[in-house]
Amino acid sequence: WLAQGPLSDDQALLPGRYPAQNATTTYSGEWQFGELGADVVIPEGTSTSAESENRITVHFDGSAFAIPVRRDDYLAYLYVMVDGKPANALPRNREDEAFIILTSPERQPTLDLILVAKGLREGEHIAEIIHRPSNGDARWPIAGFAVGAAPDTDRYDRALMVCAVVGGLALLAALILSLRLPWNKLAAPSLPTFRHFLEWLLSLFASFVVLLGLLMTWGETVPSLLRRDQPALAITIVTAGIASLSPAFVITLAALGVLFVLIYNRPLLGLMLIIFWSAFFLSTLDLLFNAFAAVEVYFGLTAAAVIARGCVAWAKQHQHKTQTVPRLSLTRLDILVLAFAALGIISLSWAEFWSPAIRELRVVILEPAAFYFLIRMMRLERRDIVWLADTLLFTGAMIALVGLVLYFTGESVVDAEEGPRRLISVYGSPNGVGLYLGRCLPFALGYLLLSRRGSWRWLYGVGCGAVMLFAVVLSQSRGAILLGIPAAIVVIVIIRYGRRGLLPAALTLAAIGIVLIPLTLVLPRLADLFGDTTFFRKSLWYSSVQLIRERPLTGVGLDQFLYWYRSRYLLPEAWEEPNLSVPHNMLLNHWVSLGLFGVLAGIAFQGMFWRMIWRVRTRLTESDPLLLALMLGLAGSMADLLAHGLVDVGYFAINLAFVFFLLLALLQRLEQLSGMLDQNQE
Numbered sequence: 173w174l175a176q177g178p179l180s181d182d183q184a185l186l187p188g189r190y191p192a193q194n195a196t197t198t199y200s201g202e203w204q205f206g207e208l209g210a211d212v213v214i215p216e217g218t219s220t221s222a223e224s225e226n227r228i229t230v231h232f233d234g235s236a237f238a239i240p241v242r243r244d245d246y247l248a249y250l251y252v253m254v255d256g257k258p259a260n261a262l263p264r265n266r267e268d269e270a271f272i273i274l275t276s277p278e279r280q281p282t283l284d285l286i287l288v289a290k291g292l293r294e295g296e297h298i299a300e301i302i303h304r305p306s307n308g309d310a311r312w313p314i315a316g317f318a319v320g321a322a323p324d325t326d327r328y329d330r331a332l333m334v335c336a337v338v339g340g341l342a343l344l345a346a347l348i349l350s351l352r353l354p355w356n357k358l359a360a361p362s363l364p365t366f367r368h369f370l371e372w373l374l375s376l377f378a379s380f381v382v383l384l385g386l387l388m389t390w391g392e393t394v395p396s397l398l399r400r401d402q403p404a405l406a407i408t409i410v411t412a413g414i415a416s417l418s419p420a421f422v423i424t425l426a427a428l429g430v431l432f433v434l435i436y437n438r439p440l441l442g443l444m445l446i447i448f449w450s451a452f453f454l455s456t457l458d459l460l461f462n463a464f465a466a467v468e469v470y471f472g473l474t475a476a477a478v479i480a481r482g483c484v485a486w487a488k489q490h491q492h493k494t495q496t497v498p499r500l501s502l503t504r505l506d507i508l509v510l511a512f513a514a515l516g517i518i519s520l521s522w523a524e525f526w527s528p529a530i531r532e533l534r535v536v537i538l539e540p541a542a543f544y545f546l547i548r549m550m551r552l553e554r555r556d557i558v559w560l561a562d563t564l565l566f567t568g569a570m571i572a573l574v575g576l577v578l579y580f581t582g583e584s585v586v587d588a589e590e591g592p593r594r595l596i597s598v599y600g601s602p603n604g605v606g607l608y609l610g611r612c613l614p615f616a617l618g619y620l621l622l623s624r625r626g627s628w629r630w631l632y633g634v635g636c637g638a639v640m641l642f643a644v645v646l647s648q649s650r651g652a653i654l655l656g657i658p659a660a661i662v663v664i665v666i667i668r669y670g671r672r673g674l675l676p677a678a679l680t681l682a683a684i685g686i687v688l689i690p691l692t693l694v695l696p697r698l699a700d701l702f703g704d705t706t707f708f709r710k711s712l713w714y715s716s717v718q719l720i721r722e723r724p725l726t727g728v729g730l731d732q733f734l735y736w737y738r739s740r741y742l743l744p745e746a747w748e749e750p751n752l753s754v755p756h757n758m759l760l761n762h763w764v765s766l767g768l769f770g771v772l773a774g775i776a777f778q779g780m781f782w783r784m785i786w787r788v789r790t791r792l793t794e795s796d797p798l799l800l801a802l803m804l805g806l807a808g809s810m811a812d813l814l815a816h817g818l819v820d821v822g823y824f825a826i827n828l829a830f831v832f833f834l835l836l837a838l839l840q841r842l843e844q845l846s847g848m849l850d851q852n853q854e
Contacts, residue, residue: 184296185232187321189240192314201226201303208242210314212303228301228314236320237289237299241272241313245279248308249744253300254289261287263718263741273742274313275750277525277735283315307744428473435477439546440556442474444563446543450830451567451608452598453535465826471539478546505780505840506548509833512773513541516730519766523729532731532824540829547837554799554845557838561615561802562632564834568612569636571597572643575605579646592695595646603820606649609640610656610816611831614808616640617664618801629798648697650705656816658684660808667789667807709756709819711746712737716755719764726767731824733764758814758822765824774823781810781836784843791846799842806839 185196192209202213203226212226230237237254250272252259258270265271276282288299303310435442449455449467464472502510516537523529552560575597578584585593586602594602619633644652661680665673692699718741719728728736734753742750755761762770785807792800813822813832823832 183231185230185234185317185319187234187319189316189318191316194317196231197317198229199227200229203228206312208312209240209316211312212305212310214305214309224305226303226305230299230301230317231296232299232317232319233296234319234321235290235292235294236287236322237292237297238285238287238318238320239272239301240315240318241274241284241286242281242311242315243274243276243284243313243739244281244311246275246308246311247742247747247750248274248310248313249304250274250310250313251302251304252288253302254292255297259288259299261290263715263722265743265745266714271744273739274308274310275738275742277739285318308747428469431470432473432477435474436480439474439478439481439550440552440559442470442477443543443547443550443560445470446474446830447560447563447834448567448570451571451827453826454598465535467826467830468535468539471543475542475546478549503840505784505836506545508773508776508780509541509544509836512777513537515766515769515773519726519729519770522726523732525729525732525735528731528735529729535826536824536829537730540826540833543830544833544837547834547841552841557841557845558798558802560834560838561805564612564831565615565619565633565636568609568640571605571608572640574598575643576639576646594648594697595643597643597647602647603649603651604825605647606644606652606656607816607820607825608827608831609644610652610660610812611809611828613637613640613644613657614660614664614812615802615805617661617808618804621664621668621804622797622801645691645695648695650698651816651819652812653688653698655818656812659815660812663811664804664808667785668804708746708749711743712749712752712756713760715741715743715746716757716760716764720760724768727764727770730765754821754824756820758817761817761822761824777836778810778814781839784839788839788843788846799846802838803842806835806842809835 183196185194190197193205199210202215204211204213210228237259239250239252241250251269252262252272253270254260258264258268260270262270262272270288272286272288276284289297301314303313431445435445446467449465449470453465453467455466516533520526520529520533547560550556575584575595578597579593579595584596586596587593595605596602597605599605599608616633616637619629620637623630623633641657644657658681661684662677665677665680667673669676688698715737716733719733719736731753733755734751737752738750755764758774759771762774766773785803788803792803809831813828816822821828823829
């Protein structure tokens with residue numbers, strides 16, 4: 173039917189699908205035709221200028237127009253106008269031209285029906301399709317044309333209305349009849365035998381669980397050993413190292429079994445492992461666990477150990493007949509975390525590419541949120557939350573040390589646009605180093621300000637901070653050096669000293685500016701604020717806004733941006749960087765991933781965080797400098813997220829997501845502890 177063309181002699185295509193060659197379509201320029209459709213011919217030896225064009229003019233009669241397009245792993249563009257105006261169903265470039273990108277989302281050969289125009293008035297229209305050789309060589313892109321018209325649905329709408337009325341009356345009648353039934357004469361069956369059997373099963377299960385708990389603790393020998401920090405840390409580090417480095421599955425499994433026992437007896441060790449390995453999220457364990465990152469394995473191990481502890485506690489209560497009904501006390505922050513996780517699950521309904529969306533949901537939404545609730549369930553003591561902050565600081569120092577070793581050995585670096593090479597550590601981008609270390613450095617500054625000079629914690633903060641700062645400078649991450657770290661310093665100084673901190677904060681910024689002047693001579697990239705990177709970033713933001721305009725409520729879903737960007741929104745002038753997976757702006761990132769409600773959730777998180785910071789600051793005094801230093805580190809880390817997130821990823825990366833929920837959980841527990849301290853002082 174397609175090969176025979178339209179059924180009538182009309183001068184315009186009527187609603188339906190048509191081949192590339194038909195009576196109402198004219199081609200101008202260099203075109204060739206075949207079974208696949210129409211393709212542009214670029215003669216060998218001829219130079220193409222920006223002004224050269226090949227055009228297709230299509231006359232159609234309908235309210236919508238689409239083009240079946242062959243796309244593949246190449247970059248070329250088609251520009252489309254309808255009735256002399258840019259096609260209204262396509263994104264536009266800065267020249268207000270509507271365009272189609274011929275790159276397929278997954279870089280595989282596809283035949284996609286691209287909607288070009290919709291909502292047109294009734295009558296005849298003219299579509300013009302323009303190919304410019306300067307924007308890439310197409311490969312048989314035009315497979316045909318499609319015309320649509322809005323159907324007449326009046327009769328169906330009336331039928332649906334009648335069905336709704338009849339259904340409502342039937343529901344009302346059923347409700348009235350149900351109210352008149354003799355419900356009071358119904359009695360629940362007596363099942364004492366079943367109840368006694370169930371109680372016997374529960375008692376048997378409780379005895380088994382208590383026995384397992386005794387085996388896990390070895391008669392309180394293991395807990396007493398792990399209460400001391402040094403043996404606990406040493407055993408955990410050695411066992412985790414064996415699990416991570418062992419080439420044999422049996423040894424890895426045995427090490428994980430030992431780790432489970434250790435975490436069962438002291439769950440804090442599991443939290444510390446999660447914090448550490450979340451930074452090395454590219455690492456995996458033995459081949460059996462290659463489908464999961466190492467942090468996911470340790471997270472599952474910790475969650476299982478905590479659940480096992482809860483089961484043993486319940487079993488002991490059941491044996492001694494001292495069961496208490498657990499009270500579910502959720503804070504507003506807890507509810508917001510649950511809503512955020514639910515929004516991530518709901519976003520799957522509009523994600524087109526499910527495999528990356530499900531993985532992103534698992535590793536960036538659900539597991540970090542569950543990590544938050546693990547911390548909440550444990551009701552950590554003062555020493556415990558400080559240990560978690562120390563672990564984050566230690567992890568940042570390890571990322572920096574690994575990066576420095578790889579940098580000076582030349583094994584893992586990237587070349588800067590101009591000047592010396594850039595440090596990337598275990599990440600694929602130097603900016604990844606700046607993003608993560610920017611979250612860790614504020615804790616070093618907090619220890620530096622409030623710990624006693626010369627104490628081990630002061631030296632710990634100075635050492636870790638110096639190593640991380642050196643690594644950030646070598647990464648040449650402008651977002652970290654010019655935005656994130658200065659913002660963290662300013663926020664820490666102002667929160668620490670109040671109004672008296674405004675002058676020191678201004679002097680600090682001036683000092684940073686003075687230091688940057690000679691630094692730019694060694695690292696010219698820092699002085700190039702308006703170079704290629706800035707140009708590509710602005711083009712990326714322009715394309716992201718185009719996407720949001722088309723999908724303002726939902727965005728495109730988790731980890732979908734890469735596929736949509738390079739196949740629909742990539743501007744011709746930004747063709748050199750087509751494989752960007754995030755919009756490099758925290759607000760845009762939330763919007764394209766989770767829609768408008770994702771943006772509102774992000775704003776709500778920030779509002780709750782800074783309100784808690786304010787409350788904790790008013791309660792804590794100089795009498796507890798360690799908790800005050802921890803609070804400053806939390807505030808500075810979130811300030812770095814906001815400032816660096818203006819030009820890069822704010823949340824949607826595995827390591828950054830775990831750190832984000834760690835900050836929330838630690839601050840909430842710190843608020844509870846500060847409240848208890850405040851009551852004790854009163």
